[in-house]
Amino acid sequence: MRFLRAALRAAPVACAIAGWWLATPGAGAQEAQSNQAEPTWEINARDQDIRQFITQVSQITGRPFVIDPRIKGTVTVVSNTELDRAAVYELLLSVLRVHGFGAYAVGEVVHVVQNPTLVKQTGGGDDGLSGARQAMVTQVIAAQNVAASELVKILRPIIPQYGHIAAVANPNVVILSDHADNIERLMRIVAEIDVANEEEFVVRPLTYAWVASVVAILEKVAPEQLGETGPGPQVVQVIANERNNSLILRGKSRPVAVIMDLVDKLDVPATSTDAAQVIRLAHAQAGNVVDILNGLFTADGSEEGQHISIQPDESLNAIVARADPGTMAEILDLVGMLDVRRTQVLIEAAIAEIAVDDLFTLGVELAGADQRGQSVPAFNTTLNGIVNALLAGAVPDGATAVDGVGLVTSTTTPGIAVAKVDPDGISFGAVLNALATNVAADLLSAPSVLTLDNEEAKNLVGQNVPFRSGSFTTTADGISNPFSTVQRQDIGITLTVTPHIHDGSSVRLEVLLTVENLVDSGLTGGGGLEAADLITQKREIDTTVLADDGQTIVLGGLIQDDIRESLRKVPLLGDVPAVGRLFRSNRETRAKRNLLVFLRPTVLRSEADVRVTTDRLYNRIREFQLEARPEQADREPDDLYEGRGSG
Template sequence: MRPLLASIPVLLGLLAPSGMAQVPSREARVSLNVAERDMAHIVDYLRERSGANIEIIDTADDAISTTVVTSLQLTDVHWRTALEIAAEKIACIVEERQGGVLLVTKPAPVIYEARDLDIADVIDVIASTGRANVVIAPEVVGTISVRFHGVPWRDALEVVAKTRGYTVVEESGGVLRVVDPVVLQDQLVTRSYQLRYLRPRGSYAPKIESEFVVGGSTPPEGSAAEHFTVLHALRKALSQAGDLDYIERQNVVLVRDTQQVHETVGSILNSLDVEPLQVFCDVKFVSTLNQDILNLGVDYGGEGPLASFGGGQIPITLPFDPGAGGFEDMIIASPNGTGPFVDPTLNGSAATIIPDTVFGALSFTKFAGTLRMLQQDLSSEVIQAPKIVALDGVPATIFVGETIRYAEAKSEQGQAGGLQLSIQEASSSPVEVGFQLLVTPHIIPGTERIMLEVIPKETSLSGTGDSALAPQGFEVFTIGAAGLEGSIALPRTRSSTMVTTMMLDSGQTAVIGGLTTDSDTESESRVPLLSRIPLVGELFKYRTHNRDRRSLMIFLTPTIVHSDADQELLLQQELGRRRRALADEIEAMVGGGIALDAPPAEG
């Protein structure tokens, strides 16, 4: 056998995706074509698409909900951008409160001009316009010149304070303080932030070993906090006097810093600590076998066309027993034993008559001279169909196979000067044989598209050993020197690895091919003694040339899982598929008449 390995990766094609219903997503992108619609309808639509908490604050003076947006045309924009533009159309703003709650409000506009006026007086005018509760610290002093024309009062207050180097801090109850940032350094506040979905990297990480793959996941060394990148980002937001601690067991972050820093930390965590989407990966390893077979020569007992040879009516006894399925020596004559005789197997005609000879006729009725050239394309077989759910951006791996341990031999010089052989488990043992797939899904924000990093790998034994010492897939090696020789069987493996990145819609199927193994097998069988006769000996030989090409195709279907309802739907689809497959198998065995009832509907 001469095994040939062809592993040219090819992306064969993309199949049509299944329809997916729109589900709320904080990364949703929308297109709006609005004409004469009130703000409440627009907010309801954006709330449905994003799943965000959006509220409209109506007052006695301004009914924002019923305010009409005359025209708004947007194409493929983030829902938050669409909300802010729609609010701007009716002179409103979007405020974000603690917990990510969004408020659509209409702040009082500031129309005011002043030159070289005391900053406290300017702040007082702005606070009166916005009907806000504002406290001005004693250290806030100086003069300022301003000119505002329709600026929201909160924006005007922030700009005035920042111009003189001060800051605005919001306290409980909505009270605003205008203070010097230096003073805040002595007013540190400690708060705890419970992380829900953000967690350090786990102690275990998927990996795939191949000389063609650079990098890969390795478990982190040290404490979890050292590798928690979110903590690094939060520490950069702290002031010089601030401090941050992480309690791993409760997954809680403790921050001691100014109120302004706490607002920044809260904003960062509100945007990062959100429920991650999941991707359900349905994988099928499909193996196909294509065989090109050439049989040339005389095949005794085959299924090919029969050829009868005539001769004298002389009994012939061969010097060996051909065994079951071989040819038989038989005297063929007419029913009365004289001839001529009719052989219906010759040329397919019952009227074919072989003339009498002096000695009669000899025919080997199972003597089949065949010449076959055929191609067999065997049915495809789904050899593995694993399924896995992976978090967005988190690698996951599937391995289906077996682990084979093997030994290595060492020769050492003994005390008497001779060689001593010892056997122990090899340093590179065990070897894993089977199929492995490593995937890392990345969901494109605001879309139903997935970018997949895919690494499939197939490993199999390719040794030619078939003895008790060397089982199939192993090779026998001789060790030692003259007088002290030994044999050891070691596995011989071949593998196919592919590294690719692809873009798919949710529910779309990618077909990965090119993982192909070729093997050629040549064999010759002959009839003892007769095959050695010059010239006619070829009639007693039979040669077979078998070429196998086994191809492995991987069907990969990723589906975005937005909610528990999606998981339930995927489960029901899988149960339905297995129920249909089981029904088909039962029908094939008993010839129909048995049906599997569907489970009763809930409710």
């Protein structure tokens, strides 16, 4: 049920419309009737037709209203306050604004329209009801301290849809279009924002804390208040002066004071007073770790790096470091990750030479000598070892012939030999040689070496041989003194390998294998070969391969094909056709050699793996030893270090 109550202090007037308002005299209304005071209304409406609501306001204010025919709807107003005519008119304007409508005055007539953007100031009459405050006005606001574009960002959310705001960079002004009352409110907001930025600079030396660490903490604690620039007055610019370990703060007094209070709490003595520490290493080398740490902390030459010192102690395999507590903690973490037990790799190699030698020797050797004291034989074709032995008396005294079969079996060169020993001492011998040989294979070496991952290992089995590197002659007192310079070189089998473990199971091997041996140069002097004139034969494999843990691989073969022919004969007689074969010997050698290298890497990740591998290799040696000396079957590997390995 809607009610209308109206109370007039001058004379009561019944102006009720059924069901809408209930008007009653306000407080002190009985006394106001005699004084003809301004009447008041207490308005309450529920789901009232908006046109009826406008009609009643027209009756109260005494102003005519022109209502747009599109104005429709209902309104609800709840109030316990008594309103005069001006307040009732303001209430109507608020109701219209809430429902998306608007009103503007043209003289005494108030126009109610549907589109609030049509509401504008017309300079209409002044009836004391504040119609001008609801008129649309345009205001230009000059900003003195804040950029106009920043003001637009702040004010746009509080301007209604029908309002307008724009920024002009030069001359830094804001243009507003809105109701007059809202323009006044916006101008008050701008006045509070557009104030001078009164900043101060503060230099805060630090006594205990490192300036870079303090700045890092401040950025985490108050990220929105720190920075070189910021959107609001609470931003403080913090600059770290590492040269003298001080902070430079720039900003307004209050936020600077807050940051200073936080800095005071951070610049206190550290819990640990140890500025230097000695870090013992269990596995890594101190020099290598120090090189890495210096590259990380001091290589850039920064002020902070000048306060850090890291040195190795090779005798203790330790690191001596001095730094601020934060950096020291980082150093300790890095050392812990670097000082780990490294995986080892056992590389076992087998170097085999497969050779096929075709040797063919064919010839006849004749010789004779007088054993009665004459040292010069009557004739001899080649002075073969067999004939020499024959002529030297390798037959029993008194024998008149030599058994050819017995002679062949007692020599290394197969053939047929006969001889005649005269009682007077004249000896005669003849040998027919026919030889063919074939050699199969030979295991040159089976070296093995244990090394760390990514570390080079070298195994050499051979001789250190002198080679002539130069010669010169000095003269003193007319006497020439020749001198020769000699340089020594390792000759033999050299295995150099560097393992790299990948993904825990495969091993990449960088292998350099050299097989070098001496070759007979044919030069003799003194008691044999001239060492400085030696000739070497060298075969080499330089490669990189990938093998799985425990897998045997072959690196490849080095094939050598050697053909040699030689002829031994008696001058002139050996060249006689047909008969000359009795006075010459032919030798032809064909040699093919293939050098094969087999490798087997074994990854040893723990002490148990090393122990098992050591026992396996030791047992292999023991098998050879027990074949010769079975009484040492109870020996253990540790006995080798206690002097009982060969007892």
